Amino acid sequence: MSDEERSDRGWMRHAIGLARLCPHSDTAYAVGAVVVGADGVELTHGWSRETDEKVHAEESALNKLESGDPRLPHATLYSTLEPCSQRASKDRAPCTDRILQAGIRRVVIAWREPNLFVENCVGVEKLREHGIEVVELEDLADEAMSMNRHLRL
Numbered sequence: 001m002s003d004e005e006r007s008d009r010g011w012m013r014h015a016i017g018l019a020r021l022c023p024h025s026d027t028a029y030a031v032g033a034v035v036v037g038a039d040g041v042e043l044t045h046g047w048s049r050e051t052d053e054k055v056h057a058e059e060s061a062l063n064k065l066e067s068g069d070p071r072l073p074h075a076t077l078y079s080t081l082e083p084c085s086q087r088a089s090k091d092r093a094p095c096t097d098r099i100l101q102a103g104i105r106r107v108v109i110a111w112r113e114p115n116l117f118v119e120n121c122v123g124v125e126k127l128r129e130h131g132i133e134v135v136e137l138e139d140l141a142d143e144a145m146s147m148n149r150h151l152r153l
Contacts, residue, residue, distance in 0.1 A: 008108050011036055011078045012137050016110070016144050018047040018057070019080045025049065028117065030147040031081045033057035035065070035104070038074035058083050058095040062102055073103040080144040082113045083123040096126045108135045110144035116151060 011034050018032030025048075034045045046060025055063075058079055065072070077083075083095035099107060113121035124134050 007040065008076075008078070008135060008137060009140065011076070012080070012108060012110055012140050012144070014042075014045070015057075015078045015080050016140070018045055019144065020147055021050075022048045022057075022147070023053075025053075026150070029081055029113075029151070031057035031079060033061045033077060033079045035061050035072070036076050036078065037071045043069075043071060043075060054089045054092065056084060056087075056092075056095050057081075059092065059098055062098050065102075067102075069102075073105055075104055076106040076108060077104050078108045080110050082109050082111065082121060083107065083127070084113065084118065085121050085123040085126050086118055088117050094123075096123045099127065099132070100130055104132070106133045106135070108137060110137050111141035112136075 015032035015034045018034065019030045022030035028048060031048045035043045037043050044061045044064045046064065047057045049055060050060040058077060077099060083099055085094050085096050087094050107127055113123065127134050
């Protein structure tokens with residue numbers, strides 16, 4: 001296993017720990033997200049419903065940084081779930097749009113969003129279409145979705 005793979009797994013396990021902090025919901029996923037700078041230092045993190053009942057993990061993390069933060073184009077965003085390409089709550093931008101706007105060039109996820117709350121999530125495809133490197137750690141998917149089992153996945 002390369003150093004990058006080992007690092008990705010460590011950061012994803014941190015994101016999984018954050019997902020466990022999410023307030024319970026029967027209508028939304030528990031997701032954790034971490035943004036890590038090029039130097040391997042955490043820039044920020046967030047989890048679903050951290051600041052309000054609609055906030056997504058990636059959104060929560062990115063909201064803690066200044067718009068245009070020069071570290072973001074060199075950062076990696078770790079999210080336990082595929083970033084959304086559309087929102088059930090129409091009053092907020094999808095997380096894929098927020099990631100693209102932030103200039104993040106690398107995203108690591110553990111599992112793809114099922115068709116439970118939003119049909120046909122294409123977050124991975126949308127990011128890749130815009131030249132973003134997306135890495136899927138499928139072997140961590142079961143652990144990353146464990147706190148969502150009550151949703152009948």
